[in-house]
Amino acid sequence: MRFALRAANTVAALVAAGAAAAQPAPDANARHVRSMAATCAACHGTDGAAVAGEAMPALAGYPKPALVAQLKAFRDGTREATVMHQIARGYTDDEIDAIATYFATRATTARGRSR
């Protein structure tokens, strides 16, 4: 009986989650770009703003053509890397373009306050 109740609650929660997911995103593409860029934050800092004292290069304010070129060089293996060749491999040209636009337009002092 208790189990049945819990199962019913779980089903209700899943249905609610499904309904929420079915809502059209206000700007699905912008969200997609932000979530791709967020994967870089773990190493390159929030919104690409480098952490003071860390050697990791900042991405915020990185000129777009250079950022595109770097990511493609990592992806193609023309630039040696410890990790970036693995990461860059996951993105299409269009995604690289979108990621580069995102970071090129971040303030270099963003630190989570750019919006």
Ligand code: HEC
């Ligand atoms: C797991 C940590 C990690 C993640 C995640 C990561 N990077 Fe990197 N990134 C590095 C390291 C380390 C380097 C130095 C090159 C190397 O050894 O791979 C680097 C170098 C770079 C460079 C070259 C900077 C320069 O001026 O030489 C760019 C551009 C770059 N990353 C962009 C990105 C982007 C865009 C993302 C997200 C899609 C990302 N990185 C995610 C670790 C990471």
